[in-house]
Amino acid sequence: MKFNTKTIHGKQSPDPAYGAVMPPIYQTTTYAQSTPGGHKGFEYSRSSNPTRQALENALASIENGEFGLAFGSGLAAIDAVMKLLKPGDEVISTSDLYGGSYRLFTSIFEGFGIKFHFVNMGEPSTIEQYINAKTKLIWVETPTNPMLNIIDVKAAVAIAKKHKVLLAVDNTFATPYLQQPLELGADIVMHSATKYLGGHSDVVMGALVVKDQALAKQLYFIQNACGAICGPQDAFLVLRGIKTLHIRMQRHCENGKAVAEYLAAHPKVESVYWPGFETHPNHPIAKEQMTGFGGMLSFTTKGNNYKEAIKTVERFKLFTLAESLGGVESLAGHPASMTHASIPKADREKTGVVDSLIRLSVGIEDIEDLIKDLKQALG
Numbered sequence: 001m002k003f004n005t006k007t008i009h010g011k012q013s014p015d016p017a018y019g020a021v022m023p024p025i026y027q028t029t030t031y032a033q034s035t036p037g038g039h040k041g042f043e044y045s046r047s048s049n050p051t052r053q054a055l056e057n058a059l060a061s062i063e064n065g066e067f068g069l070a071f072g073s074g075l076a077a078i079d080a081v082m083k084l085l086k087p088g089d090e091v092i093s094t095s096d097l098y099g100g101s102y103r104l105f106t107s108i109f110e111g112f113g114i115k116f117h118f119v120n121m122g123e124p125s126t127i128e129q130y131i132n133a134k135t136k137l138i139w140v141e142t143p144t145n146p147m148l149n150i151i152d153v154k155a156a157v158a159i160a161k162k163h164k165v166l167l168a169v170d171n172t173f174a175t176p177y178l179q180q181p182l183e184l185g186a187d188i189v190m191h192s193a194t195k196y197l198g199g200h201s202d203v204v205m206g207a208l209v210v211k212d213q214a215l216a217k218q219l220y221f222i223q224n225a226c227g228a229i230c231g232p233q234d235a236f237l238v239l240r241g242i243k244t245l246h247i248r249m250q251r252h253c254e255n256g257k258a259v260a261e262y263l264a265a266h267p268k269v270e271s272v273y274w275p276g277f278e279t280h281p282n283h284p285i286a287k288e289q290m291t292g293f294g295g296m297l298s299f300t301t302k303g304n305n306y307k308e309a310i311k312t313v314e315r316f317k318l319f320t321l322a323e324s325l326g327g328v329e330s331l332a333g334h335p336a337s338m339t340h341a342s343i344p345k346a347d348r349e350k351t352g353v354v355d356s357l358i359r360l361s362v363g364i365e366d367i368e369d370l371i372k373d374l375k376q377a378l379g
């Protein structure tokens, strides 16, 4: 089965009760038993729920995995992965990763005795310098936020396999439409399903997908033992979102390209960070491991003026100034005053988050309207 068909039919079948084509929202905590242990596969909804199971099957299918697990948020999914580890274990992580992941690693798991090395993975061989007998996990996020750097997943996998270390990929930005980390050899794929998988800015959810049964068992044990599951209503919404993932992503990519090209030609724009440009330093890897370049991009303006950048994002009429990404509507953000405001100026500027940087999540509206909005906002 090919990808577009999988989003709609992959590991899916009509509901066994009445043949409902979409699974009902099984808003129930428990399931009647005829005799102790005599149930129809479901006992208690933390352990499993039919609506969540339908979603977890779909997640496994679109990522070319065997087992899917859905959580209450993207961070809850990452939390479950980290609970595979024990005090004394070490993790090598992408350095310019999602701020919430960084906070979880440093403010929670470092306190539990896990050591993190934050490494610029632009040159994957750098990873190897940090591997020792205590290394248990390599955490890769690509493309990165907000600079849209691309990490060579295959090269990182080769290092992980050589040293028998697990490798996980945060695939939130790319989605399986553009990039399938399990196919590239990763052990775990993670999603903030809040973003493109849900796709409509109405659900907070996380997901994990794996191929290996023993690893799936461990993660399922954690999911049930720690209990950070999603509810059935949210599972229904994300399952519905997945069914249009491919057509949404197609349009996100088309609009992302058009916006990137418009901005690159604009006299007030200094730089545009979008992996589809041949001038992007990681373009060759992006081209190899991704089937498109997505709808996320960042840009800076000439003069690098903080106040002017704030004015620009305030002037947007169609792009909504907001956190988050991956929904059908276009969003804009100013990392220096929003997501990265807590990072000292000198530190954030080292990674490219300068005062005038604006990040766009390009939605699926008519491109003419989006360009018109950018034109008036840039003045």
Ligand SMILES: *Cc1c(COP(=O)(O)O)cnc(C)c1O
Pocket: 073, 074, 075, 076, 098, 100, 101, 141, 145, 170, 172, 173, 191, 192, 193, 194, 195, 204, 205, 206
């Ligand atoms: C949003 C996001 C997360 C966290 O997911 P939540 O659903 O907000 O908990 C993790 N990684 C990336 C890349 C994200 O964009």
